[in-house]
Amino acid sequence: MDQQQFHGPENRLTNVLERMAKAHFRYQPKLVEPKLVAVTKTFSAEDISPLLDMDQRLFGENRVQEAMGKWPALQEKYEGVKLHLIGPLQTNKVKEAVALFDVIETLDREKLAGALAKEMAKSGKQLDCFVQVNIGDEAQKSGIAQNEVVSFVQICRDTYGLNIVGLMCIPPAGDAPGPFFALMNGLAKEADVTHLSMGMSADFEVAIAMGASYVRVGSALFGNR
Ligand SMILES: *Cc1c(COP(=O)(O)O)cnc(C)c1O
Numbered sequence: 001m002d003q004q005q006f007h008g009p010e011n012r013l014t015n016v017l018e019r020m021a022k023a024h025f026r027y028q029p030k031l032v033e034p035k036l037v038a039v040t041k042t043f044s045a046e047d048i049s050p051l052l053d054m055d056q057r058l059f060g061e062n063r064v065q066e067a068m069g070k071w072p073a074l075q076e077k078y079e080g081v082k083l084h085l086i087g088p089l090q091t092n093k094v095k096e097a098v099a100l101f102d103v104i105e106t107l108d109r110e111k112l113a114g115a116l117a118k119e120m121a122k123s124g125k126q127l128d129c130f131v132q133v134n135i136g137d138e139a140q141k142s143g144i145a146q147n148e149v150v151s152f153v154q155i156c157r158d159t160y161g162l163n164i165v166g167l168m169c170i171p172p173a174g175d176a177p178g179p180f181f182a183l184m185n186g187l188a189k190e191a192d193v194t195h196l197s198m199g200m201s202a203d204f205e206v207a208i209a210m211g212a213s214y215v216r217v218g219s220a221l222f223g224n225r
Contacts, residue, residue: 009050012221013038019205020215027209034208037084037197039218042225045070051221052078060105060216062087064097071100086168086197086216088142091115098123105130105168105197108142110155117160128165130197131156133187135180136172143169146187153191166195166213177203181210 017036024033037060040048048059048070057080061067067083075081084103094115097104107113107129120126131153134143144152149167156162167188171180181198188196188211199207201220208215219225 009047009221010054013051013054013056016204016217016220020208023205023208028211031211032213034212035214037086037214037216038221039086039200039216040070040222041066041087041218043222045074047222048074052081058082058084060084060086060218061101064089064093064100068096068100084197084214084216094119095123098125098127101127103128103130103165106132106142107156107162107164108132108144110152113156113160113162117162120162126163128163129156130166130168130195131164131191131193133167133169133184135169135183136175138172141170141172146183149187150191153193164191164193166193166197167191168197170200171198171203178206178210181207181212185211 020034020036035058037058038051038056039060041062061083071083082102083100084105085097085101086105089097089104089106089112091112098119104116104127131149132143133149134141134145137145153164156164167184169184171177184196184198195213196211197214197216198212199215201217204215204217
């Protein structure tokens with residue numbers, strides 16, 4: 001087997017899926033198998049195609065503009081693609097985001113909830129949403145504070161009629177992520193949401209052990225950005 005093939009995206013995808021399955025079987029066999037959101041930010045259609053050829057269908061992008069540049073053509077070519085927005089969403093991009101994406105993982109303020117509700121009503125396209133949680137209480141990070149998650153989820157549901165299916169987080173860099181993932185698991189139960197989007201290339205097995213239903217993996221699939 002040559003070097004190219006061994007390090008190719010196909011092998012990386014197989015490897016990540018196997019590690020996910022092992023972690024699931026070992027730590028959370030009673031939960032539904034976690035799903036892989038392949039994070040394609042900064043990568044081209046050419047980089048992404050091998051994964052689509054292997055039937056990966058769930059992808060994450062950070063920026064609306066960047067995603068608009070590459071995904072419509074790929075969606076023409078491959079059926080059943082689901083796109084998650086995993087980066088910050090400005091209200092002036094809501095229209096484009098609702099048109100392109102299937103799931104918004106970064107609902108982090110009431111103004112955005114209002115804008116999303118309005119656009120979904122207008123377009124007739126209802127997207128599932130995750131509430132982003134600032135689980136490490138970091139000043140520079142967006143997300144709802146831990147002690148406001150339950151009430152924010154309720155407002156999104158009751159006032160705006162949004163379909164809140166889960167919570168999402170990016171734990172503080174440098175700290176062991178396990179305790180933050182465990183906190184997220186407790187919050188999801190309190191807020192009565194089904195899904196947890198947590199875990200990236202460096203820590204997705206820990207996240208699965210703590211109950212992640214979606215892991216967002218980029219560099220382990222595509223290499224360093
Ligand atoms: C880039 C990104 C990821 C993927 O990170 P990797 O470390 O490359 O796996 C996951 N989630 C979010 C929100 C990201 O911005």
